Amino acid sequence: MEEIKPDRSINIKGLICPYTFVKSKLAIEEMEVGQVLEIILDYPEASRSIPKSMEDHGHRVLKVEKINETDWVILIRKERE
Amino acid sequence: MEFTDEQIHRYSRHIILPEVGGKGQKKLLQAKVLIVGAGGLGCPVGYYLAAAGVGTIGIVDNDTIELSNLQRQIAHSTERIGMPKADSAKMTFEALNPDVMVHAVKERLNKDMIMDLIKDYDIVVDGSDNFPTRYLVNDACVMAGKPLVSGAILRFEGQVTTIIPREGHCYRCLFEEPPPPGLVPSCQEAGVLGALPGVIGALQAMEVLKLILGVGQPLKNQLLIYNALETNFRKVKVPKNPDCPVCSDHPRITELQDYEAEYCQMRF
Numbered sequence: 001m002e003e004i005k006p007d008r009s010i011n012i013k014g015l016i017c018p019y020t021f022v023k024s025k026l027a028i029e030e031m032e033v034g035q036v037l038e039i040i041l042d043y044p045e046a047s048r049s050i051p052k053s054m055e056d057h058g059h060r061v062l063k064v065e066k067i068n069e070t071d072w073v074i075l076i077r078k079e080r081e
Numbered sequence: 082m083e084f085t086d087e088q089i090h091r092y093s094r095h096i097i098l099p100e101v102g103g104k105g106q107k108k109l110l111q112a113k114v115l116i117v118g119a120g121g122l123g124c125p126v127g128y129y130l131a132a133a134g135v136g137t138i139g140i141v142d143n144d145t146i147e148l149s150n151l152q153r154q155i156a157h158s159t160e161r162i163g164m165p166k167a168d169s170a171k172m173t174f175e176a177l178n179p180d181v182m183v184h185a186v187k188e189r190l191n192k193d194m195i196m197d198l199i200k201d202y203d204i205v206v207d208g209s210d211n212f213p214t215r216y217l218v219n220d221a222c223v224m225a226g227k228p229l230v231s232g233a234i235l236r237f238e239g240q241v242t243t244i245i246p247r248e249g250h251c252y253r254c255l256f257e258e259p260p261p262p263g264l265v266p267s268c269q270e271a272g273v274l275g276a277l278p279g280v281i282g283a284l285q286a287m288e289v290l291k292l293i294l295g296v297g298q299p300l301k302n303q304l305l306i307y308n309a310l311e312t313n314f315r316k317v318k319v320p321k322n323p324d325c326p327v328c329s330d331h332p333r334i335t336e337l338q339d340y341e342a343e344y345c346q347m348r349f
Contacts, residue, residue: 022093026084026103057099 004062004075006038007031013042013071020046021053024076028059031078036062039074047072082107088180092134100296106134110180112293113137115202117190117218119166120144121278122208122232122285124156124173129286131174131181135293138174139202141186142166153275190214192337195221204289207231208282212259213340219244219252220337223328228299230288232281236271237309239281242300242319243288246328249301254322259340277309 010027012020020043028037039050051061054076062075084092084103095101095109112135116123119142127138144166146157156173157166167185174183186198190209195217199205205227207218215231222229222244229244231252244251284305291297306315326333 018093018097019089022089022096025096026089029103053097 004036006075007035009038009040011040012046013040015041015046016043017046017049021050024050024054025057028054028076028078033078033080035078037076037078039076041072041074042070047074050074051076082110088134091178091180095133101294105294105296108293108295109134109290110136112204113139113202114204114206114289114293115139115141115199116206116208117141117214118208118210119154119156119170120150120208120210121153121234121273122282123166123206124154124170125279125282126206126208126232126286126289127170127174127183128156128177129283130289131178131183133286133290134178134180135289136180137182137184137202139184139186139198140167140170140174141188141190141198142170143187143189153273153278155279190217192217192221192339195337196225199225199227202227204292205229206285206289208278208285212265215252216259216340217337220327220334222246223251224337228292230285230292230300232285234273234277234281235266237274237277239277239307239309240304241281241284241288241307242304243292245299245301250319250321251325251328253327253334254325255304255319257322257326262341274309277307280307280309 008031012023020041024039031037047064051064051074054061058080060077060079062077065073067073092106095106096103114130114135116127119140127140130138146162146164146166146169148162151157156170161169165187167187171183171185174181199221205222207215207229209215223246226246232241288299292299302319304317304319323329
């Protein structure tokens with residue numbers, strides 16, 4: 001699979017819901033449509049809720065991957081303002 | 082501007098709304114709203130706008146707090162009896178949210194100062210308790226092109242309407258002239274159930290937030306009437322009057338006027 005290069009990356013380890021999504025949303029708002037946001041997080045619930053909420057907001061989830069014992073990486077492509 | 086961590090927490094339930102987000106919250110923080118009256122309506126309007134992070138709030142009231150106000154005027158308190166209502170409201174709103182700057186205007190609005198006062202604000206809210214002020218605020222907002230969210234209450238009934246000058250109706254399209262003094266009972270005479278201004282004030286605050294955010298449909302060309310006893314909301318269409326004395330293309334009223342304040346003081 002082709003490696004996707006994010007345009008911006010945020011590390012929200014240590015944050016819990018809903019601030020995981022709040023921070024992610026603020027980040028994606030500042031980006032251009034078509035750009036990709038990388039989110040690194042360690043709150044298990046957010047690995048499910050952030051992709052769902054981002055889809056609800058009309059964005060595309062490109063990847064949700066557990067990268068080690070504690071952390072996930074999520075890639076979101078901004079689809080709309 | 083960047084949000085502080087405190088702001089991200091404070092406004093998190095706004096930011097996660099698709100219709101608001103960080104961009105909408107910034108609009109709220111940059112907005113300037115003038116509230117006429119720090120009474121039954123002005124208290125909840127200002128309270129919710131301050132909570133929402135409306136960055137600049139002006140509050141106009143020349144009264145002081147009386148014990149009989151406290152059954153409904155929730156920004157004040159027993160220990161503040163005798164204090165100017167505008168000062169009390171400022172204390173309460175700024176204590177709720179330090180992001181908010183409140184300007185307390187301890188004057189009665191009149192035709193000589195209202196234009197200069199409203200020019201610094203984006204939106205005006207009428208929570209006044211008398212017809213002279215109500216008509217003065219309407220005429221000034223029409224002349225200045227300022228959106229006006231008007232509310233009124235009596236006994237168990239309240240009404241709300243949103244006036245967008247030139248786009249929609251104004252208060253004079255609805256009631257061309259103030260009623261003769263004595264015709265409409267004051268709330269001293271007729272009373273008001275304490276939570277009623279809370280309902281109407283919250284509706285006014287919601288209209289203001291929608292206008293700032295540019296979401297939804299304002300109560301333009303409409304009057305919303307709430308009957309508390311029947312728990313009934315009714316919307317009445319209010320067309321723009323093509324011959325309105327103030328907002329039509331050929332207005333008769335081109336200068337502000339102070340109606341005689343011979344009405345019984347209605348302390349809503």
